[in-house]
Amino acid sequence: MSEYDLSKFARLKQTKSSPMIRELRINYIFADDPTWEKLMLACEELGWNKSTIVKQCLHGFFRRDGEFYAEAGVLDAQSRGMREEEYFKTLRDKSEEDLVRYLEGRPGFGKSPIDEIEPISTESAYKRKYNTIGLSAYNYVLLKVARIVDGGTMVQVVSRMIVKHLADNWETAYQIQIDRDHRCKFK
Secondary structure (H helix, E strand, O other), X not given: XXXXXXXXXXXXXEOOOOOOEEEEEOOEEEOOHHHHHHHHHHHXXXXXXXXXXXXXHHHHHHHHXXXXXXXXXXXXXXXXXXXXXXXXXXXXXXXXXXXXXXXOOOOOOXXXXXXXXXXXXXXXXXXXXXXXXXEEHHHHHHHHHHHHHHOOOHHHHHHHHHHHHHHHHHHHHHHHHHHHHHHOOOO
16 A cells, blocks of 8 residues: 555545535644644634634635646646546546556646645644545545645645645735724724
């Protein structure tokens, strides 16, 4: 079993209410103190639930940066000699190990949205307990493509995406609401 085997870090579960929702089970995320404090502040000040704040970050990340991974998925499928639909369904319904091997080597994907984000320390001080992240089937597949593109464990990829999302959006989407509330001002 490869060190990147998704089943070590996550499990796919179609919910009874919607076959389009996938649940990614991760036991923890990596977050330094400033990142974790922002997540907890968003929960306390903006009404996010601790169990859904990471989902919010991932959905926001893919809203902003998902096109890169969509294009990378097409390129990766071509490099494996797979039809796009077959590749998508394999990642959605099976595992990365079920993909066809590369025909002529792994493609160059270019600079990914999280390339600038250093891997988060895996020291126990940065290991934050977590549970399940509900994602659309589409975003679930994009997340698997991101794991292929960016390498490392799924937990590390998710953790770096959280950092990127907060770096891109904290001031304009989170902090501004907190500040206005504290000042009792609309603008």
